Amino acid sequence: MKTSTTLFLLLTAISLVSCNDAKLEKNITMYADTWDHIVNDGNIDLINNSNFTEDITLVMSPQNIVGIDGFKDYYQNFLTGFSDIKFTVVQVFGQGDNIVKHWNFKGNHTGDFFGIPATGNSVDIDGVTLVKMKDGKIAQEEDFMDNMVFMQQLGLLPNLENTTLINSIYEAFGKGDIPAVLEMMDKNIVWNESTSSSYSDGNPYKGPDAVLNGVFKRLGEDNEYFKLENIKLSPLGNDQVLAILNYDGKFKKTGEAYKTTVVHLWTLKNEKITTFQQYIGLGKQ
Known part of the structure; x- marks a missing residue:
């Protein structure tokens, strides 16, 4: 009886690990593909309630951006401000509903970017995003990058x-x-x-x-x-x-x-x- 119980618990544990791995892999694939199409294809309309939760939150200072409309407006600045964009997910991994993304963004500043007129400068910047998923949708993001280097590449700060x-x-x-x-x-x-x-x-x-x-x-x-x-x-x-x-x-x-x-x-x-x-x-x- 003891042997049967132990075997049952072992098989259950293996099954749970397998399910969790499959869920994580599905989350990662969905996440990477979604942002590839948003940025590289310029498909801003993919920021919707099919891919993001209604209360999608971009964690930032001094105030978070909450909701699909605000989130969409924020990232529209990148598509409007830059041409010849190349967005690359260098590495992505995670655990459960948590994902870590290492990315690279390249582009030419040829349009208005958060009110900054075009400088014509090229940018090449690396960053990391911490992501939380919920029910297969993107629920929260927090970006980390060297903003000083980014501003220098735009020509707004001395380099x-x-x-x-x-x-x-x-x-x-x-x-x-x-x-x-x-x-x-x-x-x-x-x-x-x-x-x-x-x-x-x-x-x-x-x-x-x-x-x-x-x-x-x-x-x-x-x-x-x-x-x-x-x-x-x-x-x-x-x-x-x-x-x-x-x-x-x-x-x-x-x-x-x-x-x-x-x-x-x-x-x-x-x-x-x-x-x-x-x-x-x-x-x-």
Whole structure:
């Protein structure tokens, strides 16, 4: 009798585990497929009472969003604000009615996003969502992501990585490693010399080769030496970096040495220089 009871309990436990696993697998499949179609296919109408509970809750500060209409309006901002969207569920797992989703979102900010006008910037951000399911429907979500990085990618906050990149450009230039400088430029870079510079005759220089031939080679031909000194960098929003520095050089033709203060405004996109604007103070070039 004891053996029969033990066997019965064991089989019951195995059956329950199997049922729970099947339920979890079904929840995960439903969840991943639903968000794939909502974001990648732009099918916002899938946020409905067939896939979500009537009181679907997005946990956030300072106030939760509750209900299908509010939840739908919130995520409509992503579909309106971004084009070329690619939403990937990197990994998803769970226990019972609880699911954890690791995701990646890519897109181009080409539309209004929560009142933020289009910047044209690309975003590539990872995040995690904690999910609660109820009766096979999505009942609650809570997103976690690095909002500072997201804002930096949108160009709304200074990006310190841009400052590092610009600093590396100055270091490469100082070493005479012009190929490294050119490598950091976007293929469609637009480069403008100050109107008081003798090299402004080619403005705007378009593309790295134009900058090489119209500016860098002429600097080498015209100067006995040319150095950049006292470089101070300030990160700005909109993926821009401001540099204040000194030119220290000597003309070959006249033998005249010169020093001047200049300002450089750099704009970046996807870790490449897209535009450059030079402003020259008192002095000569």
